[in-house]
Amino acid sequence: xxxxxxxxxxxxxxxxxxxxxxxxxxxxxxxxxxxxxxxxxxxxxxxxxxxxxxxxxxxxxxxxxxxxxxxxxxxxxxxxxxxxxxxxxxxxxxxxxxxxxxxxxxxxxxxxxxxxxxxxxxxxxxxxxxxxxxxxxxxxxxxxxxxxxxxxxxxxxxxxxxxxxxxxxxxxxxxxxxxxxxxxxxxxxxxxxxxxxxxxxxxxxxxxxxxxxxxxxxxxxxxxxxxxxxxxxxxxxxxxxxxxxxx
Amino acid sequence: xxxxxxxxxxxxxxxxxxxxxxxxxxxxxxxxxxxxxxxxxxxxxxxxxxxxxxxxxxxxxxxxxxxxxxxxxxxxxxxxxxxxxxxxxxxxxxxxxxxxxxxxxxxxxxxxxxxxxxxxxxxxxxxxxxxxxxxxxxxxxxxxxxxxxxxxxxxxxxxxxxxxxxxxxxxxxxxxxxxxxxxxxxxxxxxxxxxxxxxxxxxxxxxxxxxxxxxxxxxxxxxxxxxxxxxxxxxxxxxxxxxxxxxxxxxxxxxxxxxxxxxxxxxxxxxxxxxxxxxxxxxxxxxxxx
Numbered sequence: 001x002x003x004x005x006x007x008x009x010x011x012x013x014x015x016x017x018x019x020x021x022x023x024x025x026x027x028x029x030x031x032x033x034x035x036x037x038x039x040x041x042x043x044x045x046x047x048x049x050x051x052x053x054x055x056x057x058x059x060x061x062x063x064x065x066x067x068x069x070x071x072x073x074x075x076x077x078x079x080x081x082x083x084x085x086x087x088x089x090x091x092x093x094x095x096x097x098x099x100x101x102x103x104x105x106x107x108x109x110x111x112x113x114x115x116x117x118x119x120x121x122x123x124x125x126x127x128x129x130x131x132x133x134x135x136x137x138x139x140x141x142x143x144x145x146x147x148x149x150x151x152x153x154x155x156x157x158x159x160x161x162x163x164x165x166x167x168x169x170x171x172x173x174x175x176x177x178x179x180x181x182x183x184x185x186x187x188x189x190x191x192x193x194x195x196x197x198x199x200x201x202x203x204x205x206x207x208x209x210x211x212x213x214x215x216x217x218x219x220x221x222x223x224x225x226x227x228x229x230x231x232x233x234x235x236x237x238x239x240x241x242x243x244x245x246x247x
Numbered sequence: 248x249x250x251x252x253x254x255x256x257x258x259x260x261x262x263x264x265x266x267x268x269x270x271x272x273x274x275x276x277x278x279x280x281x282x283x284x285x286x287x288x289x290x291x292x293x294x295x296x297x298x299x300x301x302x303x304x305x306x307x308x309x310x311x312x313x314x315x316x317x318x319x320x321x322x323x324x325x326x327x328x329x330x331x332x333x334x335x336x337x338x339x340x341x342x343x344x345x346x347x348x349x350x351x352x353x354x355x356x357x358x359x360x361x362x363x364x365x366x367x368x369x370x371x372x373x374x375x376x377x378x379x380x381x382x383x384x385x386x387x388x389x390x391x392x393x394x395x396x397x398x399x400x401x402x403x404x405x406x407x408x409x410x411x412x413x414x415x416x417x418x419x420x421x422x423x424x425x426x427x428x429x430x431x432x433x434x435x436x437x438x439x440x441x442x443x444x445x446x447x448x449x450x451x452x453x454x455x456x457x458x459x460x461x462x463x464x465x466x467x468x469x470x471x472x473x474x475x476x477x478x479x480x481x482x483x484x485x486x487x488x489x490x491x492x493x494x495x496x497x498x499x500x501x502x503x504x505x506x507x508x509x510x511x512x513x514x515x516x517x518x519x520x521x522x523x524x525x526x527x528x529x530x531x532x533x534x535x536x537x
Binding site for chain 1: 341374375376377379395396397398399400414416417418423424433434435436437438439440441442444445448449452453455456457459460462516517518519521522525526532534535536537
């Protein structure tokens with residue numbers, strides 16, 4: 001929606017703004033009740049629009065990490081522009097949240113082949129953008145840890161829906177909540193038995209709607225009760241991994 | 248204890264979405280009959296279902312259907328329901344200018360008034376997005392509320408227009424789960440029709456959550472979609488669960504609007520005000536990136 005057409009679409013804007021407006025406060029309360037800390041990949045433009053909310057996220061012990069300035073596509077972006085965007089975003093995190101971020105997730109699909117090097121140059125410890133492994137790994141030739149996520153944990157694949165613009169493009173139906181959380185739980189627990197790190201890709205505007213937030217609350221309670229999982233922010237996973245394996 | 252507002256809203260589209268999308272669809276009798284099923288079977292079945300439970304819904308009816316089926320609106324009205332307008336011809340509002348958008352709403356409301364003797368207090372945009380001037384202009388036409396935006400879980404002020412928005416959500420819309428037509432395609436990817444279990448278990452979860460988080464619970468139903476025998480039977484059982492819980496307060500949209508106005512509605516904090524501000528200010532929405 002960076003082409004300007006968003007500004008003809010109040011309903012579509014509202015669907016996105018539901019994230020910071022209603023969903024993030026709801027998710028913060030759920031996480032607080034369970035004593036959990038999460039990583040919020042947040043474009044710097046969003047921090048500028050909702051600074052107090054983002055400060056509250058940090059003050060609650062959660063991590064804010066990079067996600068572009070305005071959710072740009074970094075794939076094949078000219079390097080000077082790419083570097084300037086990362087530097088500009090870091091300046092906003094430093095100014096409004098007290099420190100630059102150490103993590104980054106590529107918005108809108110693929111990043112550029114230069115992105116890992118530019119992330120290391122601009123003070124990032126880790127990325128959570130790739131999918132290819134079950135555990136963190138080091139990027140080749142660059143001082144950057146990858147904390148890979150999985151698309152199956154992306155709430156968009158199960159729940160996101162809008163007409164005009166259509167998402168998903170074929171307007172497939174919203175999935176059964178219970179089945180989706182059941183499968184997520186199975187991946188978490190099977191992964192834990194193998195020593196895998198499970199990294200979700202959840203969006204407040206999608207996972208934080210009333211019914212799904214309630215299902216998430218009960219889901220997290222069940223996972224905690226299982227006693228088989230450890231929860232950590234992406235930063236802590238990356239720092240732990242680097243200290244243990246990369247030095 | 249405060250009960251959770253439950254709003255049953257029903258769109259009666261008939262075959263107008265097809266005719267509005269392309270007048271050449273006029274000779275597609277099968278596709279049109281998917282929509283007119285709502286008039287023939289859906290509306291009577293839903294009226295019976297609601298009458299048996301003494302529940303009032305808010306019905307959105309487009310003017311062009313009233314011209315064709317004059318008694319329908321007054322019959323619905325006569326059973327104690329609220330009727331509101333869906334505009335005239337189920338146009339995609341994204342393709343209309345502000346004058347055409349307002350004309351559709353005015354013409355729809357005029358036809359509704361001619362059929363029922365009552366002026367509609369509210370409207371729903373049938374498809375697409377409105378122009379920024381629409382809320383204030385619709386208020387001048389006498390509308391008090393809209394139920395058009397798929398973006399929130401409780402009522403909010405549409406900036407400084409004086410119009411109240413009673414938003415809906417896709418999770419609680421039957422069309423998203425159940426609607427299907429082979430040609431023209433809906434959904435465009437021809438995905439499978441969802442199971443009753445998926446829909447009603449999701450709705451049960453949403454109902455628990457509405458109580459838990461203090462939102463309203465608004466069902467957006469379409470007479471031609473929900474109006475089949477088994478879907479209506481399942482809907483009836485679902486509504487019985489809500490009523491039986493003792494935590495549901497069934498309201499029409501106008502009843503909710505009056506309630507919200509009396510309690511005072513939040514204004515500046517709502518993202519709709521941010522949208523209006525950013526829309527008028529290209530520099531602000533571009534942000535600080537040089």
